Amino acid sequence: MIERLVVLGATGDLSGRFLMPALAALRAAGHLGDGFRLTGASRQDWTDEEFREWITEWLDRHDGGIQAGVRQAVVRSAHYQRADVTDPESVRAVVAGDEPVALYLALPPALFPRVVSALRSAGLPPGSRIALEKPFGEDLDSARELNALLAELVPEQAVFRVDHFLAMTTVQNVLGSRLANRVLEPLWNSTHIAEVEIVWDESLALEGRAGYYDHVGALKDMVQNHLLQVFCLVAMEPPVTLGERDLRDRKVDVLRSVRLLTEYDVVHRTRRARYAEGRIGGHDVPSYIDEEGVDPRRGTETFAEVELELDSWRWAGTTFRLRSGKGLGTDRKEVAVKFRAVPHLPFRHSGEVAPNVLRFGLEPEGLTLDLMGTGSRSGHLTELELSAGMEPAELPPYGRLLLDVLRGDPALSIRGDEAEEAWRVLTPVLTAWERNLVPLEEYPAGSDGPAPRDPYAPGPLPREALLHEETALPTEPGDGGS
Template sequence: MIERLVLLGATGDLTARYLLPGLAALRDRGHLEDTFQLVGVGREDWEGGEFRGWARAQLDEHGSELPAAARDAVVTAADYHRADVTDAAAMAEVVAGTGPVAAYLALPPSLFGPTVSALHSAGLAPGSSIVLEKPFGESLAEATRLNALLSEVIPEDSVFRVDHFLAMTTAQNLLGTRLANRLLEPLWNSTHIARIDIVWDETLALEGRAGYYDGVGALKDMVQNHLLQLLCLVAMEPPMSLDARDLRDRKVDVLRSIRPLSDDDVVRQTRRARYTAGRIDGASVPAYVDEHGVDPSHRTETFAEVRLQLDNWRWHDTTFRLRTGKALRRDRKEVAVHFRPVPHLPDGLRGNPRPNVLRFGLDPETVVAEMAGVGPREDALVPVTLAAELEPGELPAYGRLLLDVFNRDPALSIRGDEAEESWRVVTPVLAAWANDRVPLEEYSAGSDGPSLSPGT
């Protein structure tokens, strides 16, 4: 087990909100020993004590539900280096010592390549891992170059391209519900399923993230990675096991089967928009272009929708709709499976039953089945809803991902060819949008989006 985490970009929002609480959760559940070391690396001119004070404050704010003893243990294990992550000599000093390390790149994608090169020159101990946050590169060409560079530095099974959506309880429950229930798997195909919506709508606006978001946008931030990963879990063929090779092979099969989009397809099957001023829960929200740090000339979208088809036997006539948006009226984070209508309704049953929908809520974690049943009048159909709220997982998503890194288990990380296939899917969309083939619509903050699309 790896017992030293070198956190590059240690003073950022990702560390504060997710990585430090994830480590404290691991400590609380007995997964981190007293010998664990956290080495923070950043550009702030701090000493170790200042970093520990900052880490304690972040844990008090973002991990207050965790026991004080677990939080204290993480703080005690921490040290800090002020260093340029792209400087080989500086990185050699950071990773020096005996035993393997996990080098976690909590950095902008533009720094991945130079940082990996610096780590290569610095020399990583055998058994070390490199962890990269999404998005993996900023284009298909960059992802391909980065994969080639990583292959020179470290074995593929020691590269963790992490996506915390894969560690969410409900995302994993998608596989369990499909593959462990005879009731569902025979129906899990285009004969019975008309459309699957994968939605991450949120009331959250920019919230001070312009430095990152304005150069990325909704398509790269959510669709290219998180939502395509959920599509893989929904659409994949049953794997032989949930080991890394079997699971990731089946995910790549899904991505390869996605029908390439022509320019005309992009015009018909995608939408983009950004929010204007409005109100959310009674609070005023400025227009995206008026948010601090936003460059209006970037024409960054805060809403993206893409409809895809899969060219394979199971899903040949099912539409997959991937949608995400910021500053919307309500949070809606789910995978919604829309079944086809029944082929015939016997005479004597009154009503017009809506097609069945099976909804996997991602946040909060729920499973809801919408069906038809008979009401007080025996011949009248009424909607019936069956709902279950799932127990939270033992670990938060980032705790689970970090544990997999320390245990060298890459099953829930993204393989190199998988990352490239994901970029292949969205590259035609990015190109057509850059050429204004698809208009940049607008919607008011606090609304349902740029006008309700069919099936919303």
């Protein structure tokens, strides 16, 4: 286990909000000993003491009830070095030494290529590992280029492309529910499941994040990484083991089996929108384009929805709907598995029967099953709900991921080919949206999102495009977008 963690960009929000509390959780659980050392590097001209005071302030803000002894141990382990993380000589001084280091790039993703190039020139101690936050690249081509740079720095087994959704308790429980229960696995296919919704709707609006979000949008910020990762766990074939090779091979199989969207598909099976002014929780919210730092000319979406289908024995005929939106009236963060109706109802007064739905709550965590049963009146059906809470996890998601980096277990990180396949799946959507083939709708802040589509309304595609429905962008895994 590596005992030295180097955080580049150590004075940023990600480091304070997530990494420092994660280290405290690891120390409290006994995973970090007195030999552990933390080196923070950033542009600020700080001393060790100033960095330690900063860590203390963030840990004091944390609501996890960190014990004083744990806080002191984390603070004592910390040292600081001023560095230009894109300069080889500067980063060489940070990583100098004979023992391996675990590097965490808590930096804007746009800096990753320059930082990795600097690290390659500087050189790392043998056995070192590197962790990067999402999004991994800005498109398929940039993801391939970043993978090539990383391959020159460390072996693939030492690269941790972090997605904290994979360490969430309920996301892990998707696997547990599927693979450990005989009552579910025989039903986990298109014969019994009509559709799966993977949703991350939040009432939170932009909240001052324009510097990042206005360059990314909902599709790249949430769908391309977090939601596609959950999608892989829901749809993959049972792996032989949960080891890194078996688990990640099956996830890549899912992405490779996704039927690429044609232009016609993108128009009729994807949506994009942004919130207009409204009210959320009794507070006035300005329209997205009026938020500070937003450039309306970018046409950034705050709501994205994509419907996917898989060309596989298990899932042919099932729709997977991935959706994420900001500034909505209510939070809805779940995986909803909707089963098909029974072939015959013998009840005299059944009326409209709601489908059985198995819901994995992502935040708050929980498990719910919507069923139908007989009510107090003979021959009448009523809706039932079975629910179960989740035991608190020993570690927060970032604690689990940091422990995996220090121990060298990449099972919950994203492999290089998987990152590229995820971009390949959404390349047709990005290409069509850039060409404005899908209108950018609006919805009032505090609403349920854009209004439902009129199923009889004509599609916005020109006639020439409708005559070429089989044109996919791209047509093969190795092709780029048009």
